[in-house]
Amino acid sequence: MVLGLLVAGVMVVDLVFFTWGALATNTSSTPLVVTGVTQWAALSRQVVGADLRVASLLSDPNADPHEHEATMRDAARVAQASVVILNGAGYDTWLSQLVTNATTRITTIDVADLVQVRTGSNPHLFYNPLAAIAFVRALRTSLDSRYGFSGVDARAAQLLASLDATQARVVAIRRACAGVAVSATEDVTTYLLHDAGLRVVTPEALRLAVGNGVDPTVGDLALSLAQLKDHPAFLIDNVQTQTPLTAELVAQAQRFHVPVIRVTETMRGNDYVRWIDAEIGQLESALAKEGCWK
Numbered sequence: 001m002v003l004g005l006l007v008a009g010v011m012v013v014d015l016v017f018f019t020w021g022a023l024a025t026n027t028s029s030t031p032l033v034v035t036g037v038t039q040w041a042a043l044s045r046q047v048v049g050a051d052l053r054v055a056s057l058l059s060d061p062n063a064d065p066h067e068h069e070a071t072m073r074d075a076a077r078v079a080q081a082s083v084v085i086l087n088g089a090g091y092d093t094w095l096s097q098l099v100t101n102a103t104t105r106i107t108t109i110d111v112a113d114l115v116q117v118r119t120g121s122n123p124h125l126f127y128n129p130l131a132a133i134a135f136v137r138a139l140r141t142s143l144d145s146r147y148g149f150s151g152v153d154a155r156a157a158q159l160l161a162s163l164d165a166t167q168a169r170v171v172a173i174r175r176a177c178a179g180v181a182v183s184a185t186e187d188v189t190t191y192l193l194h195d196a197g198l199r200v201v202t203p204e205a206l207r208l209a210v211g212n213g214v215d216p217t218v219g220d221l222a223l224s225l226a227q228l229k230d231h232p233a234f235l236i237d238n239v240q241t242q243t244p245l246t247a248e249l250v251a252q253a254q255r256f257h258v259p260v261i262r263v264t265e266t267m268r269g270n271d272y273v274r275w276i277d278a279e280i281g282q283l284e285s286a287l288a289k290e291g292c293w294k
Helices: 038-048 072-080 093-101 129-146 152-177 190-195 204-211 218-229 244-255 272-290
Strands: 002-007 010-015 032-035 053-056 083-086 106-110 181-184 235-238 260-263
Touching: 032 038, 032 072, 038 053, 038 083, 038 129, 038 152, 038 272, 072 093, 083 093, 083 129, 093 106, 106 129, 129 152, 129 190, 129 272, 152 190, 152 272, 181 190, 181 218, 190 272, 204 218, 218 244, 235 244, 244 260, 260 272
Parallel strands: 032 053, 032 083, 083 106, 181 235, 235 260
Antiparallel strands: 002 010, 010 106
């Protein structure tokens, strides 16, 4: 039996059946926050400080997160968790299932619910500073109501100020470069590109096909290759979903001297703002060569 209450993307779930209980022995009295996505883990660490432990279950930058299947280790972590951060939008259904199968009271925060993104839509919300801002606010509220840690508000406020500065950079790009054409092998950075006012010309069907690990149509591939001859400002290449097809697009971009911006889904490092600012910096450098950014 599952009893749950969803309020502004935060769900408290009471689960009263046994599945993973044998794995739920805590190794520390400090509450544990578990998430699949490294970006949400990094933001969580900056908010919770030493008050809670944080574990990310998707930490290999060489693995495709879309292909992850839950392991016994994942289940053990969730069984120990007080808070689970879900990306949502179908990105980590394996993690939500582990929450359902847990035997303990777990607070969940679903980022897709916070920003009203439905399952089946682009799930790469961690490339959206506005989603990061919504998540930090929800985490602060959840921790305040459950634990009342004294340092959470100050740490969250400092982080939100940094994220606001990051979002201001995105807005500045939109003001200077709105409508500039760009290409992408798939949709990992599309939220960031759209928020920056950039026009992704690569057919959506091809981007979705690559993200879902299926072959696009011959027509979509031909159009994507032809578009690179028109010299868009840059090509985004997600190195965690590389295939012979994406390699062909990268080779075409290089042939026509289109800058290639290589990105990953799994964040390297522990500082989200530093990471996303560096990604935005790559956009700014390419747009400066395009002539719309100084």
